[in-house]
Amino acid sequence: MASEKKIISLTVKVGLVLFAVCILAPVSLMVLLRHTVPLQTLRLLFSAGPTSSVMWEEEKMDSANEGEQLLCECDMSNLRSDVCELKGDVRVILSNITIIALVHPSASLRRRSRRMKPHARKKDGHVLASVTDVLVSVTPSSPHVPGCMAESAAPAVVFSVGGGYEGNMFHDFTDVLIPLFITASRFRSDVHLLASDAPSWWLDKYRPLLRGLSGHAVIDMDRQSTEVLCYPHVVVGLSFHKEMSINDAKTAGGHYSMAAFARLARRSYGLERDTAIRLLHGSSDNVKSPRRPRLLIISRKTTRAFTNMGTVAQAAAMLGYEVIVGEAEQRSDLSALARLVNSCDVLVGVHGTGLANLVFLPPGAVVVQVVPLGGLEAMAGEDFGVPAGDMGLGYVRYTVAIGESTLAELHPSDNPAAVRSQASLALRPAYLAGQNVTLNVTRFSGALSLALELLHH
Numbered sequence: 001m002a003s004e005k006k007i008i009s010l011t012v013k014v015g016l017v018l019f020a021v022c023i024l025a026p027v028s029l030m031v032l033l034r035h036t037v038p039l040q041t042l043r044l045l046f047s048a049g050p051t052s053s054v055m056w057e058e059e060k061m062d063s064a065n066e067g068e069q070l071l072c073e074c075d076m077s078n079l080r081s082d083v084c085e086l087k088g089d090v091r092v093i094l095s096n097i098t099i100i101a102l103v104h105p106s107a108s109l110r111r112r113s114r115r116m117k118p119h120a121r122k123k124d125g126h127v128l129a130s131v132t133d134v135l136v137s138v139t140p141s142s143p144h145v146p147g148c149m150a151e152s153a154a155p156a157v158v159f160s161v162g163g164g165y166e167g168n169m170f171h172d173f174t175d176v177l178i179p180l181f182i183t184a185s186r187f188r189s190d191v192h193l194l195a196s197d198a199p200s201w202w203l204d205k206y207r208p209l210l211r212g213l214s215g216h217a218v219i220d221m222d223r224q225s226t227e228v229l230c231y232p233h234v235v236v237g238l239s240f241h242k243e244m245s246i247n248d249a250k251t252a253g254g255h256y257s258m259a260a261f262a263r264l265a266r267r268s269y270g271l272e273r274d275t276a277i278r279l280l281h282g283s284s285d286n287v288k289s290p291r292r293p294r295l296l297i298i299s300r301k302t303t304r305a306f307t308n309m310g311t312v313a314q315a316a317a318m319l320g321y322e323v324i325v326g327e328a329e330q331r332s333d334l335s336a337l338a339r340l341v342n343s344c345d346v347l348v349g350v351h352g353t354g355l356a357n358l359v360f361l362p363p364g365a366v367v368v369q370v371v372p373l374g375g376l377e378a379m380a381g382e383d384f385g386v387p388a389g390d391m392g393l394g395y396v397r398y399t400v401a402i403g404e405s406t407l408a409e410l411h412p413s414d415n416p417a418a419v420r421s422q423a424s425l426a427l428r429p430a431y432l433a434g435q436n437v438t439l440n441v442t443r444f445s446g447a448l449s450l451a452l453e454l455l456h457h
């Protein structure tokens with residue numbers, strides 16, 4: 001009996017020792033580390049303006065320590081977006097979107113903070129009105145700083161979806177999704193995406209793509225019950241390069257190109273085609289080809305509508321196309337639309353009417369952009385022409401003639417050039433909203449033939 005009791009007590013003792021070693025030791029080690037290792041360097045940087053001038057910088061440390069650590073670094077120099085990076089013990093307080101990098105109290109630093117809008121359209125008041133301010137701060141740790149409710153070893157990217165262009169896919173891509181890809185790719189999917197001002201339909205619409213960017217579920221900051229999230233590294237705001245595209249020279253090792261983004265978009269929505277039809281030279285050969293090139297004309301019902309769609313579709317069929325007329329609804333089922341676009345070889349649309357779907361085209365396909373009146377050529381090129389090239393797509397620009405726009409009827413003029421010149425910058429929205437397009441089929445067939453030429457890639 002006595003020996004049995006001894007064994008039990010021994011087991012208990014061994015158990016206690018194991019408990020002490022396994023549980024308590026790491027905890028105390030962690031406590032120890034928190035006080036010995038932290039923050040030798042307290043060089044804090046906030047830079048601002050196109051010159052990246054340093055707004056404030058403080059240092060307090062024995063300079064013998066190597067490995068300086070920037071706790072908060074901000075780049076305010078980009079014309080489209082501000083980005084801050086915080087490292088160390090970073091806390092994200094969701095109730096008032098405050099992001100704090102903690103410094104050791106012994107640093108005797110004053111608290112520093114700045115407000116920012118984590119959205120890549122920084123001069124656009126129309127959008128910014130719907131973008132919640134974020135307070136970025138470097139704060140000495142104290143009992144007043146809220147404790148972590150969830151800790152992550154992965155970094156986080158904080159961004160706002162914002163409003164202003166509700167459901168406009170071009171803005172979703174150029175202002176949010178592509179900048180998010182640029183910002184988050186270096187973390188190779190192991191990153192928390194923290195979104196604010198994000199309607200739930202928006203998160204649903206782009207969920208496949210967001211999943212492609214991160215292995216973790218998106219954290220909807222406006223509907224999250226956990227109040228304080230902690231990270232070792234937080235990026236606030238999204239990097240912007242150029243409209244609807246990426247300057248790969250600016251990405252780490254040139255790894256993140258627009259072509260890579262398009263590949264990710266196709267993969268996210270389960271799209272199979274990664275190369276467009278390849279036509280053979282000589283039209284007789286093409287007759288024998290098993291499939292005709294597919295042409296998708298994106299139409300709109302309200303503004304910038306094609307008024308003679310039937311005639312245009314007929315002319316395209318005469319040229320050898322299989323013609324599909326699609327509608328790009330604002331909140332449509334994106335997966336279905338993406339599959340339709342991916343099945344096509346040529347995409348036709350008027351500037352600003354669903355051409356952003358070009359990201360789902362298979363490489364080698366061709367985009368035909370119909371540019372309405374209003375001096376929009378430069379903008380049209382930046383928004384879709386350059387991005388198409390960056391994605392490995394062919395591009396044809398078709399600028400409508402005066403007689404092809406309903407504006408000509410509204411503003412009858414002896415001098416056609418007058419209609420063009422009236423289209424000053426201020427009038428642009430009215431011009432974009434107030435015109436339909438009646439394509440001159442003879443003239444437009446030239447553009448469609450050019451697209452066929454480009455399919456001989």
Ligand SMILES: *[C@@H]1O[C@H](CO)[C@@H](O)[C@H](O)[C@H]1NC(C)=O
Binds near residue numbers: 095096098135145146
């Ligand atoms: C944000 O909320 C936290 C926690 O409630 C609070 O400690 C902090 O002072 C707030 N910050 C601002 C700027 O209101």
Ligand SMILES: *[C@@H]1O[C@H](CO)[C@@H](O)[C@H](O)[C@H]1NC(C)=O
Binds near residue numbers: 303304433434
């Ligand atoms: C354009 O076409 C649509 C649909 O046919 C019509 O409702 C609209 O009034 C037209 N707009 C102009 C400016 O002609």
Ligand SMILES: *[C@@H]1O[C@H](CO)[C@@H](O)[C@H](O)[C@H]1NC(C)=O
Binds near residue numbers: 403440441
């Ligand atoms: C249509 O375009 C063709 C070729 O550019 C041109 O010769 C013809 O005059 C145009 N028709 C109209 C009605 O403007």
